[in-house]
Amino acid sequence: MDAQRLIYMANQIAAFFTAYPEQEAVAATENHLRQFWDPRMRAQLAACLGEGGGAGKDEGGGAGKELSAIAHAAVLRLAADKAAGAPAPGA
Amino acid sequence: MAALLDCDMGTPARPGTAGVTLEIDGMAVTVPQGTSLMRAAALAGVKVPKLCATDSLEAFGSCRLCLVEIEGRRGTPASCTTPAEPGMKVSTQTDKLAKLRRGVMELYISDHPLDCLTCAANGDCELQDMAGAVGLRDVRYGYAGENHLGQAKDESNPYFTFDPSKCILCSRCVRACEETQGTFALTIDGRGFGSKIAAGMNENFLSSECVSCGACVQACPTATLIEKNVVEMGQPEREVLTTCAYCGVGCTFVAELQGDRVVRMTPHKDGKANRGHSCVKGRFAWGYATHKDRVTKPMIRASIADPWREVSWEEAIGHAASEFRRIQGKYGRGAVGGITSSRCTNEETYLVQKLVRAAFGNNNTDTCARVCHSPTGYGLKTAFGTSAGTQDFDSVMQADLVLVIGANPTDAHPVFASRMKRRLREGARLIVADPRRIDLVRMPHVEAAHHLQLLPGTNVALIDAMAHVIATESLIDEDFVAERCETADFQSWRAFVSKPENSPEAMERITGVPAAEVRAAARLYATAGNAAIYYGLGVTEHSQGTTMVMGMANLAMATGNLGRPGVGVNPLRGQNNVQGACDMGSFPHEFTGYRHVSDGPVRAMFEAAWGVALDAEPGLRIPNMFDAALDGSFKGLYVQGEDIAQSDPNIKHVSAALAAMECVVVQDLFLNETAAYAHVFLPGASFLEKDGTFTNAERRISRVRRAVKPLSGLADWEATMALSNALGYPMHYNHPSEIMDEIARLTPGFAGVSYDLLDRAGSVQWPCNDKAPEGTPVMHIGGFARGKGRFMITQYVPTDERTGPRFPLLLTTGRILSQYNVGAQSRRTDNVVWHEEDVLEIHPHDAENRGIRDGDRVALVSRVGDTTLPARITDRVQPGVVYTTFHHPETGANVITTEYSDWATNCPEYKVTAVEVRATNRLSNWQAENSEFRRRAARIAPAAE
Numbered sequence A: 001m002d003a004q005r006l007i008y009m010a011n012q013i014a015a016f017f018t019a020y021p022e023q024e025a026v027a028a029t030e031n032h033l034r035q036f037w038d039p040r041m042r043a044q045l046a047a048c049l050g051e052g053g054g055a056g057k058d059e060g061g062g063a064g065k066e067l068s069a070i071a072h073a074a075v076l077r078l079a080a081d082k083a084a085g086a087p088a089p090g091a
Numbered sequence B: 001m002a003a004l005l006d007c008d009m010g011t012p013a014r015p016g017t018a019g020v021t022l023e024i025d026g027m028a029v030t031v032p033q034g035t036s037l038m039r040a041a042a043l044a045g046v047k048v049p050k051l052c053a054t055d056s057l058e059a060f061g062s063c064r065l066c067l068v069e070i071e072g073r074r075g076t077p078a079s080c081t082t083p084a085e086p087g088m089k090v091s092t093q094t095d096k097l098a099k100l101r102r103g104v105m106e107l108y109i110s111d112h113p114l115d116c117l118t119c120a121a122n123g124d125c126e127l128q129d130m131a132g133a134v135g136l137r138d139v140r141y142g143y144a145g146e147n148h149l150g151q152a153k154d155e156s157n158p159y160f161t162f163d164p165s166k167c168i169l170c171s172r173c174v175r176a177c178e179e180t181q182g183t184f185a186l187t188i189d190g191r192g193f194g195s196k197i198a199a200g201m202n203e204n205f206l207s208s209e210c211v212s213c214g215a216c217v218q219a220c221p222t223a224t225l226i227e228k229n230v231v232e233m234g235q236p237e238r239e240v241l242t243t244c245a246y247c248g249v250g251c252t253f254v255a256e257l258q259g260d261r262v263v264r265m266t267p268h269k270d271g272k273a274n275r276g277h278s279c280v281k282g283r284f285a286w287g288y289a290t291h292k293d294r295v296t297k298p299m300i301r302a303s304i305a306d307p308w309r310e311v312s313w314e315e316a317i318g319h320a321a322s323e324f325r326r327i328q329g330k331y332g333r334g335a336v337g338g339i340t341s342s343r344c345t346n347e348e349t350y351l352v353q354k355l356v357r358a359a360f361g362n363n364n365t366d367t368c369a370r371v372c373h374s375p376t377g378y379g380l381k382t383a384f385g386t387s388a389g390t391q392d393f394d395s396v397m398q399a400d401l402v403l404v405i406g407a408n409p410t411d412a413h414p415v416f417a418s419r420m421k422r423r424l425r426e427g428a429r430l431i432v433a434d435p436r437r438i439d440l441v442r443m444p445h446v447e448a449a450h451h452l453q454l455l456p457g458t459n460v461a462l463i464d465a466m467a468h469v470i471a472t473e474s475l476i477d478e479d480f481v482a483e484r485c486e487t488a489d490f491q492s493w494r495a496f497v498s499k500p501e502n503s504p505e506a507m508e509r510i511t512g513v514p515a516a517e518v519r520a521a522a523r524l525y526a527t528a529g530n531a532a533i534y535y536g537l538g539v540t541e542h543s544q545g546t547t548m549v550m551g552m553a554n555l556a557m558a559t560g561n562l563g564r565p566g567v568g569v570n571p572l573r574g575q576n577n578v579q580g581a582c583d584m585g586s587f588p589h590e591f592t593g594y595r596h597v598s599d600g601p602v603r604a605m606f607e608a609a610w611g612v613a614l615d616a617e618p619g620l621r622i623p624n625m626f627d628a629a630l631d632g633s634f635k636g637l638y639v640q641g642e643d644i645a646q647s648d649p650n651i652k653h654v655s656a657a658l659a660a661m662e663c664v665v666v667q668d669l670f671l672n673e674t675a676a677y678a679h680v681f682l683p684g685a686s687f688l689e690k691d692g693t694f695t696n697a698e699r700r701i702s703r704v705r706r707a708v709k710p711l712s713g714l715a716d717w718e719a720t721m722a723l724s725n726a727l728g729y730p731m732h733y734n735h736p737s738e739i740m741d742e743i744a745r746l747t748p749g750f751a752g753v754s755y756d757l758l759d760r761a762g763s764v765q766w767p768c769n770d771k772a773p774e775g776t777p778v779m780h781i782g783g784f785a786r787g788k789g790r791f792m793i794t795q796y797v798p799t800d801e802r803t804g805p806r807f808p809l810l811l812t813t814g815r816i817l818s819q820y821n822v823g824a825q826s827r828r829t830d831n832v833v834w835h836e837e838d839v840l841e842i843h844p845h846d847a848e849n850r851g852i853r854d855g856d857r858v859a860l861v862s863r864v865g866d867t868t869l870p871a872r873i874t875d876r877v878q879p880g881v882v883y884t885t886f887h888h889p890e891t892g893a894n895v896i897t898t899e900y901s902d903w904a905t906n907c908p909e910y911k912v913t914a915v916e917v918r919a920t921n922r923l924s925n926w927q928a929e930n931s932e933f934r935r936r937a938a939r940i941a942p943a944a945e
């Protein structure tokens, strides 16, 4: 899928949670991606990390061609998971 | 006139328990305080003759036919206007009364045509019945004197006739238009003998304020106001109780038929959503069900460039199944999916998601609620623990303040709007938050205390500003919050909204709403008593739709406006079964009852019941399906009843995605826009042709009952079942009731629901289970579904869709009364007399700057597409904002809308698009090409001999 669009959508999610303390925001963004994104979308988003998609800019809204700081941290956590993110049980 | 199922008690019921005991014709009866003698008599089984009274209206006491005698009292009072008192002894039949009544009837009949035998109301006329009831045998006054006979009929309304010669001036129609509908279109014009019923300022019905709801026709006791269908076809001879297939109000109707032909649909008095009322769509606009455009034979074609070929059901189903399996073999299990519509029944949507999960073996199932109320589901579940509105419709009658946000109930939810208007006339206050001056802002006997005319896309800024006022002016219901809500979340919310940047003064720049107005509105909301929020797609269809839903939930929790009648947070759902489609597990991430697919025990239960392993990962949502199709990983789609190629945003993107698929199966009544891209067409059944249930905006489950047999031979659930069987996953149900039984077994909130219960109770609101065997009208009484209510921080994040030099105006979209959604149904009825085409509303300033005159054709251009339509110059919209509807495929308003969507649910941002408007005199390229493409795509090859 279009990487730019996936990055945009991930940034939008992160933007909602920026009002929360950082750790909470990262966890909530990661959890949202696991709960609502089809695995192929998560995998492609995680793949963006390797292609410079994850500079971790601190963008306000969903705008920007790169992952925002919170989105970046959330996607890193997704990628760390071998299965590209099995959803949290009972979420 | 009413259907036979509805028996008339003469005057409305009074609330409360029976407390007054009296005697009617020697029979004791006990009734609630304030009940009329007429109703008390009816409850005792005694019919008092009447003409001007009917139980949908307050008594008026004008015809003097219902006189009675009361022991120990002088005179003969009218029983419709005299309240029952303890110990009264009432006689309804005495010689004196009989004589008086005959006298009254004689006068009526002397000025009434005596053409009963050929009158359309013959057999269904209260005047005729009363002449019989009082034993009228001869009329002493002839027609020689002045009379009202032979006046011209008003045939202007497409659905009903007004024949003034037959009018008895009972004023039931006038009162129905005021009390039931709240439109005030009718008056009694003139005085004494010269008085007559008039629509508007002596206009005809069509050009008057009349909205064709049918309430006056329903109330008229004679043939004066009568359905044209009854005039043409005669009286119906059988009745089937069912539910309207249009909007989320979910009105109960009586389908009245002759054989297998529907004569008329009349609203059912005991329908708990509509209480005997209707709107023009449900009451009159059902002719699409037998429209000549209906396709009733299955069809297939190898490529969308080919004409369609009619085939048998077996061949069509077999072809679809083998294509889906071929695609899965080639591109993987996740390369196919299914989409249902909120126009489908619960049982149908349940079966489709079951087919996707069990037969396709993935979770690529979605429903059109994705593009309307998915943020409601997410937001309310987060705050309260259930994805549903908190109240029943009746609750509005106990509200002291109504806050309407991003909804236009008089157009989109007319029958509920009539209840709301009634409550507003009784004195409840009103706040409207809407970029456009909707009718509710000011109409006869209704005026909003505040119209917060915000700029499209700034809802969250507005709600945060209101919350700021409530938090900083000590308007929080501290007890409620302490007892009912999570403390830590509340504290962070309070700190957040109290920040100066959330004050109305700071937000004024963003919303365009004066700070003082916001402050006043917030104070009114917090202090008016019972405050109820009603909202629509003007809330959800934004980049921040979900945030706004949470923002409203915060406001209601902070002020303690939850958990009792008269308050709450209430989504007005667009289509009839939006709530139901969501409940039925249609979303890719959850099973029925909103349980996530990753929930092990729940999934294990479904696996055991369905006998197959299920995927624990969420599937693709509708917009993701399109993206994946363009990417090559999604190739096959089963679409039941939804027209994604017209209703979804950025049509060019959707069309490209559909064109990239190898097998698109469309199941619908008509060859809709999506069918242009389909390879298999399965003919659908209209709501008159099948059994099932719809769940309306107040969680009310109502029965849809088959009135005629399916034109194509199969009801939709039967076709889905056949497809599943052909895919190798066996499904077998004898009747939709068995599907509901399965849903009840697998869904805690539905555990008590069955067709038996629905037949007995009429309808029921979920949760319905051991704890609430009769259902749950008001939710969260004493505690939230999730335990404690959860405040969320709702930071305002502006949408990236912004105006600029190229696209300086904001387009927002909506709907109107006479048309429905993509218009596939309502455009195929006489409702087109009210709305032939979509028009663009534009403010006089913006029009003048561009040299546009009223009625000019204009080009509407956004960064993704362009179309043309006529302009209507109006100050309903503010400068800088233009507005249109999306009912007509020729206009294709969604060629303009972009792919921006809600952060949480991908619900498209239909309500905000940056555009430019300019005068033009020709169709856009897209319109010209698309009309040719549609013509070619709908060709059907002549049947082979």
Ligand code: SF4
Binding pocket: B173, B176, B177, B181, B183, B184, B185, B186, B209, B210, B211, B212, B213, B214, B215, B216, B217
């Ligand atoms: S149809 Fe409805 S709006 Fe029109 S006059 Fe009758 S009651 Fe009033």
Ligand code: SF4
Binding pocket: B166, B167, B168, B169, B170, B171, B172, B173, B174, B197, B219, B220, B221, B222, B224, B225
């Ligand atoms: S039109 Fe019908 S309801 Fe109205 S006053 Fe005449 S008879 Fe009564």
Ligand code: SF4
Binding pocket: B244, B245, B246, B247, B248, B249, B250, B251, B274, B278, B279, B280, B281, B282, B283, B413, B414, B415, B416
């Ligand atoms: S369209 Fe809605 S309000 Fe109108 S009759 Fe049908 S359910 Fe009722």
Ligand code: FES
Binding pocket: B049, B050, B051, B052, B053, B060, B061, B062, B063, B064, B065, B066, B067, B078, B079, B080, B081
């Ligand atoms: S019915 Fe009571 S006065 Fe007409």
